[in-house]
Amino acid sequence: MANILITGGTGFIGIPLVKKLHELGHKLKLLIRESSNTTPFKDLNGIDYAVGDVQDISSLKKAASKVDAIYHLAAYTGIWAKDKSIYYNVNVKGTENIANVALENNLKLFYVSSFTALGPTPQEPVDETHENEDFFMEYEKSKFQAKKLVKSYIPKGLKVMIFYPGIVYGPGDFNIFGRMLFDVMRGKLFPLGICPGKGEAMTCLSYVYDASNVLADAINREDLFGEDFILGGENVRFKEYLDLIAKIGRDKKAIKLPFTFAMAYAWLLEVKAKFNKKSPFLTRPTLRAIKYHRSYSSKKAIDKLGYKITPLKEGLEETIKWYKEYIEEIKK
Structure with a gap:
């Protein structure tokens, strides 16, 4: 069994990954912030916590003491930020800090990136060798930069596997697509149930437990260091995805919204965000990004x-079942 440090362990993918690794008998240490919610692990014995930040290499070095491996999931995933430098500081520089600590201490590194690091695709599915730098979002750019950086450490001796999940969905998701699904379950018009433009672009969706299970198993595959893996799912047109959610959740079809109208609405949300400091659920770069295939x-x-x-x-049926139960629970 391994001694493992996990960054981003309290996130959407991190929670089931931590639980799976714990179930497999590994000794776990989570890098957390003072504000991190560790409630999901209250019934798990033997988990250690180290307060720190991927941007603070001294805290990383301290946290990495007496571990054999690092699972690096921590990232800034928001679609909007008042200060865009956060994408570089957390996703690129933070990942560089992790890579340095892993290399210096001869630790195995399992880096969870994103399919956005590979860029937009043709309609037909592509593999891990695909690269397209036509990015629209700062998040995409930062994940691409971080991927390239980590790969540059492989010739130096870094033992690393890189993973590219698709749009991860499942029970407990309150990221952008999770929020969208949560809203449609509550009968809200925006943002789900609305399809910006024609919705013809392909998108790739990954069920959270599929990703967390294979990530946990990867700890035993030392023969695969230096390789990268797409952890995707079904590739479907965006409108088909929205139709499926609308049908399962509300027995309706998604409404097509003219793209120019959607862009204007997103602009208004961005303006509002500058004043209330709250992240909008939709932005113009996000809309531009979903116009392109991700297959x-x-x-x-x-x-x-x-x-x-x-x-x-x-997967969506299980997810929607969870949201329905959650909605009933918060009504109490």
Whole structure:
């Protein structure tokens, strides 16, 4: 069993990953901030916590003491930020700090990136060798830069695997797509149930437990260091995804919204965000990004890691069931 440091362990993918690694008997230490919510792990014995930040290399070095491996999931994933430098500081510089600590201490590194690091695609699925730098969002740019940086450490001797999940969905998600799903379950018009433009672009969705399970198993695959893996799911048109959610959740179809109207609405949300300091659920860069195909093949992960993909309809049914139960719970 390994001694593992996990960054981003209290995040959406991190929570089921921590639980799975704990179930497998590994000794875990989570890098957290003072404000981190560790409630999901209150019933798990033997988890240690180290207060720190990926931007603070001294705290990383201290946290990495007496561990064999690092799972690096921490990232700034918001679609909007008042100060855009946060994307570089956390996602790029923070990842560089992790890579340096791992290399200096001969630690195994499992870096969870994002399919956005590979860029937009043709309609047909692409593999891990694909690169397209036509980015619209600061998040995408930062994940691409971080991926390139981590790969540059491999010739130096870094033992690392890189993973690119798709749009991760599942029970407990309150990121951008999770918020969208939560809103449609509550009968809100925006943002879900609305399809900006024609919705013809392909998108790749990953069920959270599919990703967390294969990530946990990767700790035993030392033969695969130096490789990267797409952890995707079904590739579907954006409108088909919204239709499926609307049908399962509210027995309706998504309403198509003219793209120019959606862009104007997103602009208003951005202006509002500058005053109330709250992140908008929709931005113009996000809308531009979803106009392009994001179609990815998980064949390599399936063949080499035994990655299993839950059918989208099945995963969404489980997710929507969770949201319904959650909505009833918060009503009490």
